[in-house]
Amino acid sequence: METTTIESSEVKTAIARLREKAPFVYGLTNYVAANLSANVLLALGAGPAIGSAPGWAAAFPAGAGAVWINGAALMSSVTPDELDEAAATAHKAGTPWVLDPVAIGAGASEYDAILASLLKYKPAIIRGNASEIAALSGGAGGSGVDSTLDSSEVIDTVKDLARRLDAVVAVSGEVDYLCDPAGRATAVPGGDAKMPQVTGTGCSLGALSAAFCAVVDPFTAAATAHAAFATAGKRAGERATGTASFAIAFVDELSLL
Amino acid sequence: METTTIESSEVKTAIARLREKAPFVYGLTNYVAANLSANVLLALGAGPAIGSAPGWAAAFPAGAGAVWINGAALMSSVTPDELDEAAATAHKAGTPWVLDPVAIGAGASEYDAILASLLKYKPAIIRGNASEIAALSGGAGGSGVDSTLDSSEVIDTVKDLARRLDAVVAVSGEVDYLCDPAGRATAVPGGDAKMPQVTGTGCSLGALSAAFCAVVDPFTAAATAHAAFATAGKRAGERATGTASFAIAFVDELSLL
Amino acid sequence: METTTIESSEVKTAIARLREKAPFVYGLTNYVAANLSANVLLALGAGPAIGSAPGWAAAFPAGAGAVWINGAALMSSVTPDELDEAAATAHKAGTPWVLDPVAIGAGASEYDAILASLLKYKPAIIRGNASEIAALSGGAGGSGVDSTLDSSEVIDTVKDLARRLDAVVAVSGEVDYLCDPAGRATAVPGGDAKMPQVTGTGCSLGALSAAFCAVVDPFTAAATAHAAFATAGKRAGERATGTASFAIAFVDELSLL
Structure with missing residues (x-):
């Protein structure tokens, strides 16, 4: 499988274009x-800009140049109707959008059904941890928002989902894996245990991942976002002692890419 | 135009009074x-204390000693009725309050109308970026929550709005500008690109800005808040490398004023 | 009165068990x-995992291994029914849960009544500042979310409440005090003025406090959480200059315990 890193030329180009274009990106999270x-x-x-006033x-x-929808927006005074409206509007306007089905499969079937109903609006990218991707594919989910599977255990599921849903699918873990509908796949190593x-x-x-969709194609967008996270995480891990200073160093490193 | 800095005696007095009185300040944001x-x-x-339980x-x-109402509270499970109730209660009780019409004019007319309806409760201060102040005055807004205008482009609008709405109006930008209903104006330089x-x-x-309203008049309150931000921002910018460490240094500098 | 510190053997054991078991903990806050x-x-x-999607x-x-319910979840799109449902479900399932009656007694009687109605589901631990504990016991509350009393002024109230409500009751202040229903009490010194x-x-x-309930008994859980906070706060205070770097150092120190 192909590997994507911060040194990949497509990644460098995407980061430069994001800084140059500075797109407006709308999120429900x-x-x-x-x-x-x-x-x-x-x-x-x-x-x-975030939220559903x-x-x-x-x-x-x-x-917007792109939209992201995180399922747990449903806990933040966003109604199922507003979630549907945002996805439908993005779809109709041709705005690429990202679905993050956080905590799907963790035991709340009503919640899971609302998220699944958004798939008809054709997200450009779907991202999650291994348990979420497995649950979206019909398997068992994790506990709460944490995964009980490793990303390497769901590579085949990622490929299958990408083809079935006609979307780029990305799974996060110690190594991240991404696949597009045509079967192109890449691995993104890096990150940090913190x-x-x-x-x-x-x-x-x-x-x-959504932000990069505003300036490049979805596969490159997802790969760039994951490579940026992996690199910033690795660099932050080298100089942070605890988890909070790691978080600060992580965003600092992103801002310095 | 007058200039306000952290060295202004009114500013020093206001900061000392805030620390001494430690007023309770209520916000919907x-x-x-x-x-x-x-x-x-x-x-x-x-x-x-924040929110509308x-x-x-x-x-x-x-x-409360003062109240602030940020329009985007409407995305955080605050209803239009609760927003109205908070503003009406503050007005009736004689509690000074600040209106922050974030993202007004960005394309959601229903949202914009709710914010405009609060003006009848006479906010002591209205603050925003240049696009928001322009939109409140009847002009075009920005995209999302970001401004597409520079603060210097709306100085006349600030003066006009302050007189029309009988409030202190403040606009943020590379230089901040403030005006009161009688035409007194001041510029606040400083801050940082981060x-x-x-x-x-x-x-x-x-x-x-609301917190200072609990201890000094609205014009001095707004000028002091803006000068504190400009100074803390400038100092933080001198020692931070990335955007997250800048944010930490910024609040640290505020706490050390 | 007994004193609990980070050096207490029960505290060390509880921290080790939390890291080993890594329980899923659910919160409404x-x-x-x-x-x-x-x-x-x-x-x-x-x-x-947090919130009520x-x-x-x-x-x-x-x-979940434990649940915590912070009353101000009511300002975050959690309905009184969902609060009731979470507490009832935890009670029925035998999942220990913590009640944090933030801002009770501060002037909103409707809010106060909702919180009081949760007591029938038998929280394992109730924690608050001195004004909140006093208000829960029938006395006057504070202003907003801040206490107007010192923790040492409510020691008798803590003991009385613990017996009456059959729960561990903990009050935060310069020194924290905890009591269980049988009258066992401990003081937790430490922390920092920031x-x-x-x-x-x-x-x-x-x-x-809830997280530790997933691995040890409620009294040890509350004492361990308070000792961890007191120690991390003290250590953070020794190296931080402002309030934001203090917050970062505080979480860092927790992660290093």
């Missing part, structure tokens, strides 16, 4: 990860 | 900026 | 404190 997600996007030059979900996806000890890193990766 | 806003207020000695919007504005790369700094400035 | 609360739990090895409050408490200047530290302490 949860309040645990919203602040970090916004700061991650700002660190790389995108201009995020009256009229936003109907208006903003059409004007990364899962910072809340919202996975959610922010979904947001950043 | 969005969840992206809520944590930073609270920490900014705590760094300068105020005691914030049952009964809070009816009870807290009367007992400031707009940290989510919630503008929203936190609205919160801090 | 407010969006100001949600991010810090999650990071505090992750720093010590627990796996938090459709079906979560009915499903997650049963599968701790109340960081928003959400009290709320995070409720979350961490």
